[in-house]
Amino acid sequence: MFDNDLHKPPFKRIEKGQRLSRLDDPRDSKIERLEEELWLTGIQLILTRPEPVVKLLRYGQAKNWSELNEWRLDVIDKTMDIAREEIQSRPKDGEQRIKCPLCGQAPGSKPMGFLLGGLRTHLDDNTGSSDCFVLARAIKNIIYQNKHRWSV
Numbered sequence: 240m241f242d243n244d245l246h247k248p249p250f251k252r253i254e255k256g257q258r259l260s261r262l263d264d265p266r267d268s269k270i271e272r273l274e275e276e277l278w279l280t281g282i283q284l285i286l287t288r289p290e291p292v293v294k295l296l297r298y299g300q301a302k303n304w305s306e307l308n309e310w311r312l313d314v315i316d317k318t319m320d321i322a323r324e325e326i327q328s329r330p331k332d333g334e335q336r337i338k339c340p341l342c343g344q345a346p347g348s349k350p351m352g353f354l355l356g357g358l359r360t361h362l363d364d365n366t367g368s369s370d371c372f373v374l375a376r377a378i379k380n381i382i383y384q385n386k387h388r389w390s391v
């Protein structure tokens with residue numbers, strides 16, 4: 240079921256002493272405003288990243304959970320390609336570690352970055368979640384954008 244009005248806060252006037260129904264709970268509109276702010280902050284976060292990352296994350300169109308997962312795996316593969324190409328462009332005995340191309344982070348104890356295997360785990364820990372806050376936010380943004388169309 241898709242209803243454009245579902246995301247709008249209820250402005251129905253509540254009389255003194257009137258019991259609030261679940262639909263009239265003012266906390267719902269507050270939560271929805273906070274969700275929208277997080278979504279906007281996520282977009283702004285992605286836009287602060289280098290252009291190839293913005294391009295990679297911008298086309299996150301998914302019509303259902305299965306397509307979202309396909310998109311996620313594609314982003315991970317392409318991020319690994321970016322990392323591999325960067326390492327291969329270095330001198331032969333050059334640094335083999337790389338910071339995450341999406342979020343720019345390195346493991347706490349290794350300021351030069353991840354080895355490729357560690358980067359893969361950073362992006363996808365095989366449970367469908369990610370330590371990469373940029374990828375995690377991009378996924379949550381797609382879920383938010385579709386929350387009234389998918390059964391969440």
Ligand SMILES: [Zn+2]
Pocket residue numbers: 339340341342343344361370371372373374
């Ligand atoms: Zn990352």
